[in-house]
Amino acid sequence: DKLRSDRGVKKTFTLGVSVEDVSFHIFTGKLRIIGSIIKGPEDLIPLGSHHTIEAKLNTPIKIFKEHWSSYALKRINQAIEASKKLSAIIVVLEDDVADFGLMRQFGIEYYGPVMGNVSGKRIIDKNRAKNIEKFYQKIVDYILKFDNIQTIVLAGPGFYKNDFLNYLELKHKDLAKKSIVEATGSGGRVGINEVLKKGTVEKLAAENRVAFEISAINEILQEIAKSSNLVVYGKKQVKEAINLGAIEKLLVLDNLIRSEDLEESMDMVENMSGEVLVISSQHEGGKQLEGLGGMAATLRYSIN
Known part of the structure; x- marks a missing residue:
């Protein structure tokens, strides 16, 4: 991070923050990270005080977590590979x-x-x-x-x-x-x-993620239109299907992941050989999933 002293001189230093809230501003491309300072030069900024870091494209950040869910690591690796694609x-x-x-x-x-x-x-x-x-x-x-x-x-x-x-x-x-x-x-x-x-x-561009996500949403909508017993949507019904081990493919809206603790549920699906897709809220398919409660899934077998 950078601070400007009373003399107007910029000082660059490494800052450690215990993260309390994160928000991404799509129009500016900035990631706002809010939390209390746990590491840094105390003569410049006191430990325990609140601070906001604004990270943008190519800002180097190290992230430390006690536990990384399998879905999170998979998504990070997908993003790394995606950044290399056209x-x-x-x-x-x-x-x-x-x-x-x-x-x-x-x-x-x-x-x-x-x-x-x-x-x-x-x-x-x-x-x-x-x-x-x-x-x-x-x-x-x-x-x-x-x-x-x-x-x-x-x-x-x-x-x-x-x-x-x-x-x-x-x-x-x-x-x-x-x-x-x-x-x-x-x-x-x-x-x-x-x-x-x-x-x-x-x-x-068959590999493009947006088109892929929209296609996955369309599959769900087609099953719903047929009144199929092999599809569920809404938090309550989907979580019941997860606990029964019936999920074949789980679709979760990215906004929902940020606001609720779904890591355990998503790990359960992957541990039982199910597929987890995180759907972006920034396209039409994401808005359709939001209308279904933010979660939907296809099933291996009927649970009704």
Whole structure:
């Protein structure tokens, strides 16, 4: 951590905090860690006092726990492997606005919008072509900010997505080779979620975690629609099935894990050869799971 003394000099030191609360701010990308100080230079900051650490991407942190659950270690290892994998980005264009959805292994991150100075109607304008090219180049520059983009989905309700692909084929052939076009009825984040629902990214990047999670949620919803005896949802019913050893696949919303002690239940499922999937609350599938009580599972056998 860093402190600025009375003389305005920054001092860097190692700080140990007994964690009491953690929150992640998705729009800033910062992890806020709140707790009491148990290690550090006492002349700068007293032990036992409360402190907040704001960690961002690439901030080195050491985490010490008396017990690590098997699901937590598995998820950490998955995240490490996922960080090495390639990503997909959804670019939704509507008039002179572009919104972006970056597909990560454990969720989708929304970016933008990027604005252009393009008139809404296709009128003859000597500056229009230049303005469109500037707008498209701004989109390209934004895409290039992200590393390891394997797939680019160009979407939106109008003609801009097709025009933008033509621009890529002329000016940025390497990006054009990674791009496909998908029609949507809406722009903005609604359009991004529309692409996710269509399964476009799932077909292009089968290993992508978001598409994988949405597919798992759809399986649950299909079983519920059939009034199947091999599916349960809601905390009470799911925990009963866990205690009976009947769980084949358990889906748990990430927000629920943060607010409740579910480690023992998740370990029980894995110890009985069940599968545990932690579902991100940041996409449409997560919101559907939230509507089911935050937990759902498929069963090996009926418990009714």
